[in-house]
Amino acid sequence: MxxxxxxxxxxxxxxxxxxxxxxxxxxxxxxxxxxxxxxxxxxxxxxxxxxxxxxxxxxxxxxxxxxxxxxxxxxxxxxxxxxxxxxxxxxxxxxxxxxxxxxxxxxxxxxxxxxxxxxxxxxxxxxxxxxxxxxxTLYNKEDLPFPIKDIPDLFAQFKKKTERDAIVKECFESPTEITFIENEDWGVLPELAELGFDASEEISIGEDFHGGEEAGFLHMTNLLTANSEIYMKSNGKAAIDKFSAKLSAWLAIGCLSPRRVYWMIKDAEHQFGGNHNFSRILLGLLFRDYYRFMFKKHGIKFFQESELEMRIESPEKTHDHLMESWKKGETGHKLVDHYMTELVATGFINHAGRLLVATYLVHVLKIHWTNGAAYFEEKLIDYSAASNWGNWANLAGAGLDLKSKMFDIDKQIKALELDLPVVSA
Ligand SMILES: Cc1cc2nc3c(=O)[nH]c(=O)nc-3n(C[C@H](O)[C@H](O)[C@H](O)COP(=O)(O)OP(=O)(O)OC[C@H]3O[C@@H](n4cnc5c(N)ncnc54)[C@H](O)[C@@H]3O)c2cc1C
Missing domain, CATH: 3.40.50.620 (HUPs)
Known part of the structure; x- marks a missing residue:
């Protein structure tokens, strides 16, 4: 047979x-x-x-x-x-x-x-x-309380209904036995130079980020232990201002599944009690699902711009010098430059930093958001199409969640300078 x-x-x-x-x-x-x-x-x-x-x-x-x-x-x-x-x-x-x-x-x-x-x-x-x-995604589409076509376009409504009525499934176990097809030549991993990179380019990746499932689990375990200890020692009063779980790179490429992250947090909450940081990660996973489901529901129509495809095919070049100063972290704005330098060096900046530099590009420099999204696509270690283009569009007022149009750059800068918790889009 x-x-x-x-x-x-x-x-x-x-x-x-x-x-x-x-x-x-x-x-x-x-x-x-x-x-x-x-x-x-x-x-x-x-x-x-x-x-x-x-x-x-x-x-x-x-x-x-x-x-x-x-x-x-x-x-x-x-x-x-x-x-x-x-x-x-x-x-x-x-x-x-x-x-x-x-x-x-x-x-x-x-x-x-x-x-x-x-x-x-x-x-x-x-x-x-x-x-x-x-x-x-964290939630399977069949476990959502609505069909894809009826998913609310506003994040707040999506969150409310999903948290109330949807369930997160258990994870699939890792296989311990696999029968593989017989093969002699499994191919070689390309060198960075073969993918078009300058081999002499300095390795700038941050200590925090190493690819692979095991590295992702290690990061996750350290994160949960450190957080739980800090919270226990401070009786739940530990500062949350600067918290960033930095999980997105492993999630984006699938080294960690969002469901496994969810259940690991639930276990830690059960063991040590809940805390703001854990809640924040869970909220982030919901945002991540939201953007993916918006893309699934609307496709390119998520973007409320009639000329989007034309803009992507031939972007406007009138602001080249401003764009360059933004990319290089040379705008003269201390915080914007700080984050842009960090982005280039490590491939990662936290959510508050992304909101700030994106808002600065779109609302202060008046450069079309697609230019920023394309630059993030190159630089981000955690680039993911729906999360990147979706967040940029919402922030620029070209997405479907109109609430994001109310983003207040002065308030954001003040909060970052004072090192306070920041608003999230
Ligand atoms: C302009 C802009 C571009 C962005 N581009 C990307 C991108 O390409 N890839 C990406 O993963 N995230 C993107 N984000 C969302 C968010 O900034 C990052 O996911 C987050 O900073 C990653 O840090 P963390 O792991 O510490 O997040 P946490 O706050 O700990 O959240 C846990 C996880 O939830 C997800 N998440 C959190 N916030 C969001 C959000 N607003 N939208 C979608 N997912 C979210 C991420 O996978 C994250 O790892 C972007 C945000 C902005 C404003």
């Missing part, structure tokens, strides 16, 4: 834990082939004179892939690494390995969904099904 072999296409789900496509593929097949494609589209120049993926995120990505590969190797297999566009490479792979079906997680960004469609089309010609899973 013909063996059933499933190709598991990894994208932003670089983990073994809570990974439905992996669990399902193992259950439904005789052998699996895990594959990661280094898609050149993610390493090209954009119309904004930025690159799609900057140095810090590229390094984090390579570390994460290497870590996933090592996990598969421990289980007696490997991760097939392929350089090229998935829709151009997958035909040969499915033929060579006699694949019956391909599993992948559905994304919500237009570029990512377009790539899925291209792959689906070429597979279809070979009579192979591309099965879509949804596994990037």
């Amino acid at each position: 013909k063996l059933k072999k499933i190709l598991v296409w990894f994208r932003n789900d670089l983990r073994l834990h809570d990974n439905e496509i992996l669990v399902e593929a193992i259950a439904k097949s005789d052998a699996i082939l895990p594959v990661y494609f280094f898609d050149p589209r993610y390493f090209t120049q954009t119309s904004f004179d930025t690159v799609k993926t900057g140095f810090n995120r590229a390094r984090f990505l390579l570390e994460s892939i290497l870590a996933l590969r090592a996990q598969f190797q421990k289980l007696g297999g490997d991760l097939l690494l392929v350089v090229g566009k998935p829709e151009e490479q997958i035909t040969d792979i499915v033929t060579k390995f006699d694949i019956s079906e391909v599993y992948h997680h559905r994304e919500v960004g237009p570029e990512e969904t377009n790539i899925s469609t291209l792959v689906e089309d070429v597979l279809w010609k070979q009579r192979i099904n591309l099965k879509h899973f949804i596994g990037h």
